[in-house]
Amino acid sequence: MHIHPLDAYRFGESPLHRLDARVKLSLVLLFILCVSLTPTGAWPAYVFLFTLVLSVAAASELGLTYALKRSFLVLPFLFAALPLLVTTRGSVLAEVSLGGWSLEVTAPGLERFLSIALKSWLAVQMAVLLTATTPLPDILVAMRALGVPRLLVAILGLMWRYIFVLADEALRKMRAREARSASAGGKGGGTITWRARVAGQMVGSLFLRGYDRSERIYHAMLARGYDGTVRSLPLKPLSSTERVVLGTGIAILFSLLLLTHFLG
């Protein structure tokens, strides 16, 4: 069994790994909702949410820094929140001149920006923990249980199944290109337009192969009785322990939300 870089799942036997995917997915979605509903600048609430992330990370037995390290992928998205620094009204903290413009960084702007940064960072960490401790097929089953349309779940399943096949195909093509990228003493490599054309052709042939494959997969589905409706086996009910975990999780998140809103 080889681990594919695209597969976020890390094998383990921790309590978090063993917990039913339906419980995990519901709680993670609620956590993200709760984080996004927490008001701006509710610092004690953020600390509490962070301790929640840390305790879940501890329960995952993947190490406390596992999700922390992977959560930095949220950084590029924070650029979208940067304008908040200068567009929110309030007491001016600093003035930045950019070209002919002078921009004012305000205290409420900074508070909003930091809140958004922290909140997205917390939400991403929880999502990282979910995907690291739950195989994607289980997440798909959980999505179905939560009422996501079956067709969408089936499409996500096919996407996940074939993204590896497609990635391997692309890798083989790139290797073949490398293998023939020789130079006869000179600079070699061709012009940039020529190289762009080669890359374009590679993408094109990858698309065509994918298209052909989709046809063959459809044939394989038909051969086993596919008739246009997506069918699956009924799900087994949650055990009483799983219900308790789910209930406790919901209670904690809900009380936190109430506290932050009523205590300001």
Add this chain to the structure above:
Amino acid sequence: MNARKKQESAKSEAVHRGVRQDEGMRLASIRPAIEVCDLSFAYPDGHAVLHHINLSIEQGERVAIVGPNGAGKSTLMLHFNGILKGEGTVRVDGMEVAGPNLPRVRALVGMVFQNPDDQLFSPTVFDDVAYGPIYMGLAQDEVQRQVTWALQQVDMEGYASRVSHHLSVGEKKRIAIATVLAMEPSILVLDEPSADLDPRARRTLIQLLKRLPQTLIISSHDLRLVKELCWRTIILDEGRIVADGPTLKLLSDEQLLYAHGLEPV
């Protein structure tokens, strides 16, 4: 061919014939497994692939379809369960492969595609093997039983929760066979079953196919596998049947083999 080889092949043909005669007596009253009458097929772009194919395959027979690349082998096989529809008729167990019969025909004809990555399209091995039984409308516990049974048949118990991408080609091939065995078909159609397999995986596959009681139709370039598994061989070239007869006889005709892009083994 030297004398010893000749003697061996005559002996093995006699054994095959003996088996065939017993089967013939048992199955005399049963309709042919597959009957193809005057089948022609052209792709929508006008490229004609099959020309006036006629053939009949008896219940329990093991037939190989061989021929060069592009001869139309896979296209012909896709007609056996109605995925492609050409001019002429195809009957499976007496039923015409068309319209309302398709679901029943597809339950009777198990098709194993050449590339297991095309056949195994579900997230896990269990989902893939359960796919056919679910579409056949079996109850949950029956589906479970069929999956366990089919995985046992191909010696892959314990693989149910595995993800197909992590399996070797040989393992994927066997799971692909399990996905159709779970539907308990009476006819198995295999496209290039030994392609991409290393010698050990190929041997395991041959042993597995030998054990199966179903009518087998195998398209292959692997003539040694054909010789070992099939009593009868059909040579297809440029969309036409150019020879149909006992495997050992056809495979010893060097001229015939070379004329149709094949090599004697």
